[in-house]
Amino acid sequence: MGRWEPNTRERLARAALELFGERGYEQTTVAEIARRAGLTERTYFRHYADKREVLFGGAEALREAFTRAVAEAPASAAPIDVMAAGLVAIAAVFPERGTARQRHSVVGSHPELLERELIKRATLAAAVTEALRARGVPDHAAALAAEAGMAVFKVGYERWIAPAEQRELPDLLRESLSELKAVTAGG
Amino acid sequence: MGRWEPNTRERLARAALELFGERGYEQTTVAEIARRAGLTERTYFRHYADKREVLFGGAEALREAFTRAVAEAPASAAPIDVMAAGLVAIAAVFPERGTARQRHSVVGSHPELLERELIKRATLAAAVTEALRARGVPDHAAALAAEAGMAVFKVGYERWIAPAEQRELPDLLRESLSELKAVTAGG
DNA sequence: AGCACTGATGTCAGGGACTGTCATCGCGTA
DNA sequence: TACGCGATGACAGTCCCTGACATCAGTGCT
Numbered sequence: 001m002g003r004w005e006p007n008t009r010e011r012l013a014r015a016a017l018e019l020f021g022e023r024g025y026e027q028t029t030v031a032e033i034a035r036r037a038g039l040t041e042r043t044y045f046r047h048y049a050d051k052r053e054v055l056f057g058g059a060e061a062l063r064e065a066f067t068r069a070v071a072e073a074p075a076s077a078a079p080i081d082v083m084a085a086g087l088v089a090i091a092a093v094f095p096e097r098g099t100a101r102q103r104h105s106v107v108g109s110h111p112e113l114l115e116r117e118l119i120k121r122a123t124l125a126a127a128v129t130e131a132l133r134a135r136g137v138p139d140h141a142a143a144l145a146a147e148a149g150m151a152v153f154k155v156g157y158e159r160w161i162a163p164a165e166q167r168e169l170p171d172l173l174r175e176s177l178s179e180l181k182a183v184t185a186g187g
Numbered sequence: 188m189g190r191w192e193p194n195t196r197e198r199l200a201r202a203a204l205e206l207f208g209e210r211g212y213e214q215t216t217v218a219e220i221a222r223r224a225g226l227t228e229r230t231y232f233r234h235y236a237d238k239r240e241v242l243f244g245g246a247e248a249l250r251e252a253f254t255r256a257v258a259e260a261p262a263s264a265a266p267i268d269v270m271a272a273g274l275v276a277i278a279a280v281f282p283e284r285g286t287a288r289q290r291h292s293v294v295g296s297h298p299e300l301l302e303r304e305l306i307k308r309a310t311l312a313a314a315v316t317e318a319l320r321a322r323g324v325p326d327h328a329a330a331l332a333a334e335a336g337m338a339v340f341k342v343g344y345e346r347w348i349a350p351a352e353q354r355e356l357p358d359l360l361r362e363s364l365s366e367l368k369a370v371t372a373g374g
Numbered sequence: 375a376g377c378a379c380t381g382a383t384g385t386c387a388g389g390g391a392c393t394g395t396c397a398t399c400g401c402g403t404a
Numbered sequence: 405t406a407c408g409c410g411a412t413g414a415c416a417g418t419c420c421c422t423g424a425c426a427t428c429a430g431t432g433c434t
Contacts (some may be wrong), residue, residue: 003429004382029419043383045421080371114309115302122305140342144367147338155330180331184267184371190400191411216390230412232392377434384427391420398413404406 009047009057011037016054017106025110052116055107058093059120063127065093070131079137083149084177086128090153091169101161125150148184152176196234196244198224203241208289212297239303242294245280246307250314252280257318266324270336271364273315277340278356288348312337335371339363 005011015036019028030051034044048054069089073082094100107113125146132142156173159165165172192198202223206215217238221231235241256276260269281287294300312333319329343363347356 008382030421031419040384041421042385046382049421051420111306115306118305118309119298119302122301140346140363140366141370143342144338144363145370147341148335148367148371151331151334151338154334155327159327176327176331179327180335181371183328183332184335184368195411217392218390227413228391229393229414233411236392238391375434378432380429380431382428385425387422387424389420389422391418393416393418395416396414399411400409402407402409404408 005038008037008039008043012039012044012047013054013057017103020055020106020109021102025106025113052113055103055113056116056120058095059124061093062090063124065089066124067127067131070128071134073135075135079132079141079145080148080177080181082132082135083128083145083152084174087149087153087156087173087177088170091173094169097161104161121150121154148180152180155179192225195224195226195230199226199231199234200241200244204290204293207242207293207296212293212300239300242290242300243303243307245282246311248280249277250311252276253311254314254318257315258321260322262322266319266328266332267335267364267368269319269322270315270332270339271361274336274340274343274360274364275357278360281356284348291348308337308341335367339367342366 012033016028016033019033019036022028030044031041033054034041037044044054066086066089069086070082073085077085095103107117128146128149129142132145133139137145152173153176156169156176159172159176160167160169199220203215203220206220206223217231218228220241221228224231231241253273253276256273257269260272264272282290294304315333315336316329319332320326324332339360340363343356343360346352346359346363347354352359
């Protein structure tokens with residue numbers, strides 16, 4: 001192997017992130033992304049299902065880290081603590097804060113990209129629900145714990161990439177979790 | 188007014204729901220939807236921003252009912268109980284169960300439609316967060332309560348439209364809420 | 375060497391979503 | 405009557421995305 005430049009997918013992803021940042025998502029065509037990566041539009045669509053997917057290549061690793069942490073948590077742990085373990089495990093596979101901020105800025109700039117982000121999160125929630133069920137957690141409790149975990153993740157993650165924030169992601173996730181507990185105990 | 192048939196938007200929505208149910212979302216073109224409603228494709232896009240939006244016309248009424256209930260809840264109520272009031276208020280603006288099942292079946296049949304459903308829910312969550320903040324709930328607590336409320340809504344709603352289910356939506360929402368409380372108190 | 379085979383890419387044609395622009399037409403109003 | 409307004413139609417065009425076929429370097433077999 002090696003007739004063409006290697007790392008085709010990564011080159012496309014980098015080109016896309018650059019162009020989306022330079023001119024915006026709508027003002028960038030798939031043909032331009034492919035050209036910057038030294039490829040053709042047709043080849044782009046052989047690596048990514050659509051124009052948005054190029055920004056979401058890491059979702060699979062995220063799912064794997066989360067569900068593995070859930071599966072490996074001690075059998076005695078309560079569902080919400082299993083969630084906590086999964087959240088901390090997620091933090092390990094994230095890029096550095098600057099990259100996360102750049103990507104988050106692009107994704108937040110266009111509703112189509114937000115939609116994709118949301119369905120990735122929902123897919124993750126479904127996988128976590130399944131992992132919890134596999135531990136014996138009842139159906140509805142598993143679903144609610146997973147959704148609540150996504151809420152904690154969202155809040156903690158957004159705090160992590162906020163401009164002035166200094167603390168690290170695991171700490172912020174733990175803090176958001178205890179805030180959720182306080183809120184839901186309030187009634 | 189009255190030079191053309193009235194209720195253009197509703198005719199388009201009905202035609203779309205029919206066609207999506209008959210042949211599926213992908214196998215239906217916007218031109219076909221417009222033709223069944225006695226209009227042209229160009230006119231469709233003057234009433235709905237894209238092919239998916241025609242299924243989500245009720246989102247605005249939902250947001251209004253929810254945020255009004257939140258705003259009108261007694262000042263002494265805890266955030267999570269305010270959420271409960273909002274959830275019950277939502278139930279009032281829903282169509283009958285059969286229609287909801289039909290629409291849910293179409294939306295669930297294609298990822299693009301699921302994406303749109305998710306961003307509508309996220310928009311609703313943001314509006315509820317804002318309504319809670321307006322009541323004096325701290326930022327993060329408001330966001331977490333809103334997200335948790337969406338989780339409760341999702342679980343309760345899906346239970347409501349499940350094939351064998353007999354109970355009514357408000358009861359199922361209340362039940363899901365108490366289950367969430369039980370889960371988050373478990374750690 | 376000669377050969378077929380494989381796999382990633384290029385090329386081309388085309389459908390369908392969506393937009394900009396201008397024309398049309400019935401109605402209200404001066 | 406003349407004029408403007410507002411919803412719609414007609415038409416051209418861009419871009420997203422797909423199917424079909426050709427190309428071409430490497431691999432293994434003979």
